[in-house]
Amino acid sequence: MVSDAPALRVEDASLRYDSFQALNAVSFSARKGELVTLLGPSGCGKTTLLRAIAGFIPLDSGRVEIEGRDMAGIPPERRDTAMCFQSYALFPHLTVSGNIGFGLRQKRLSGAEMTARVEEVAAQVRLSAQLERLPAQLSGGQQQRVALARAMAVRPGVMLFDEPLSNLDAKLRDQVRGEIRALQRAQGFTAVYVTHDQAEALAMSDLVVVMRAGVVEQMGAPEDIYRRPANRFVADFIGTANIMAAKVLAEDRTNGIYKVETPLGEATVRSETPPVAQRVYLCWRPEDARIVADSEAGSAWENIYRLQVRSRTYLGNLVDLEAGQGATDGDSWRIQTHGYAEGASAAGEGDTVAIEIAPKHFHFLNEAVT
Numbered sequence: 001m002v003s004d005a006p007a008l009r010v011e012d013a014s015l016r017y018d019s020f021q022a023l024n025a026v027s028f029s030a031r032k033g034e035l036v037t038l039l040g041p042s043g044c045g046k047t048t049l050l051r052a053i054a055g056f057i058p059l060d061s062g063r064v065e066i067e068g069r070d071m072a073g074i075p076p077e078r079r080d081t082a083m084c085f086q087s088y089a090l091f092p093h094l095t096v097s098g099n100i101g102f103g104l105r106q107k108r109l110s111g112a113e114m115t116a117r118v119e120e121v122a123a124q125v126r127l128s129a130q131l132e133r134l135p136a137q138l139s140g141g142q143q144q145r146v147a148l149a150r151a152m153a154v155r156p157g158v159m160l161f162d163e164p165l166s167n168l169d170a171k172l173r174d175q176v177r178g179e180i181r182a183l184q185r186a187q188g189f190t191a192v193y194v195t196h197d198q199a200e201a202l203a204m205s206d207l208v209v210v211m212r213a214g215v216v217e218q219m220g221a222p223e224d225i226y227r228r229p230a231n232r233f234v235a236d237f238i239g240t241a242n243i244m245a246a247k248v249l250a251e252d253r254t255n256g257i258y259k260v261e262t263p264l265g266e267a268t269v270r271s272e273t274p275p276v277a278q279r280v281y282l283c284w285r286p287e288d289a290r291i292v293a294d295s296e297a298g299s300a301w302e303n304i305y306r307l308q309v310r311s312r313t314y315l316g317n318l319v320d321l322e323a324g325q326g327a328t329d330g331d332s333w334r335i336q337t338h339g340y341a342e343g344a345s346a347a348g349e350g351d352t353v354a355i356e357i358a359p360k361h362f363h364f365l366n367e368a369v370t
């Protein structure tokens with residue numbers, strides 16, 4: 001269960017490597033039982049932040065609090081954290097049991113307590129039958145589970161994951177991420193999870209912290225980040241986004257309805273939050289467009305645009321179209337639709353399709369066009 005007490009609080013964390021500002025006033029907190037992902041492109045400072053939380057590198061300014069306690073000057077082994085790495089970092093000469101129990105050696109548990117704890121955690125990660133094996137005798141997914149069990153065994157206040165799945169193939173990655181999330185929920189541990197994979201972040205998190213160049217660009221629940229990205233960077237980094245420079249022509253703030261001019265044509269936008277400027281970026285997602293039949297397209301409906309299909313990719317469950325006004329010139333837009341949706345099969349390369357984007361599917365970014 002998620003409670004209100006912050007298990008971890010990072011406040012204004014800043015850190016430089018020589019002249020390079022790796023973290024710049026980063027703040028976020030994780031409530032007890034929450035999984036928070038730090039998401040961003042390579043080099044944005046995710047690992048640096050995780051290592052600062054673990055106590056491996058000191059911050060230049062700002063603070064890390066675990067369970068309300070300031071961690072300044074507290075070494076890693078005395079912080080209530082455990083790290084789970086992408087490389088697993090298993091001891092090759094120790095059995096699964098030895099690896100899982102490794103972190104317990106400092107915990108002053110009796111032999112019987114230690115065995116019981118190892119068996120309990122091994123069962124949670126479904127490794128009870130492999131306790132006497134060496135890491136080399138395990139699959140990649142099993143090795144990852146040993147690493148997870150070893151971290152879980154010490155029952156840390158905050159579990160820290162550094163891209164734990166990047167050594168696994170795509171299918172296994174999906175499976176293991178589901179397992180980690182299920183275990184995290186069942187055991188109720190608090191976790192900070194570093195990834196550059198937006199799908200992983202959306203699938204696993206209670207809170208996503210999107211970072212770029214040492215700065216937090218946005219944080220929120222996965223759906224918030226996806227449906228209401230703050231700016232072009234976040235919109236583009238999370239999923240696929242069609243981003244247009246728009247000009248507000250008329251507004252009815254009371255009802256949240258705006259008329260805007262866009263490269264697609266005029267559009268009606270329904271938005272609870274007003275645009276931040278008259279010239280503002282507007283975003284819509286590929287699945288927000290609906291291909292409409294000619295009979296509908298001729299009616300007085302709003303937000304219907306005729307586009308020529310420039311390329312068509314069949315993805316099995318979905319059809320992905322790239323379409324624009326005319327065959328090649330100017331912007332092109334990504335449209336995704338179910339393969340069986342009306343009109344999808346007729347939308348071949350070179351064909352003209354009519355699409356409808358509902359007013360509520362347009363989203364104003366908090367970013368003015370300058």
Ligand SMILES: Nc1ncnc2c1ncn2[C@@H]1O[C@H](COP(=O)(O)OP(=O)(O)OP(=O)(O)O)[C@@H](O)[C@H]1O
Pocket residue numbers: 017018020022040041042043044045046047048049196
């Ligand atoms: N010890 C160091 N000395 C100097 N610069 C460093 C050091 N460690 C990291 N950096 C730089 O700081 C920036 C942030 O690195 P960090 O490893 O935190 O990024 P990241 O977001 O985790 O990236 P990745 O996903 O590639 O691991 C990078 O530009 C990196 O080159």
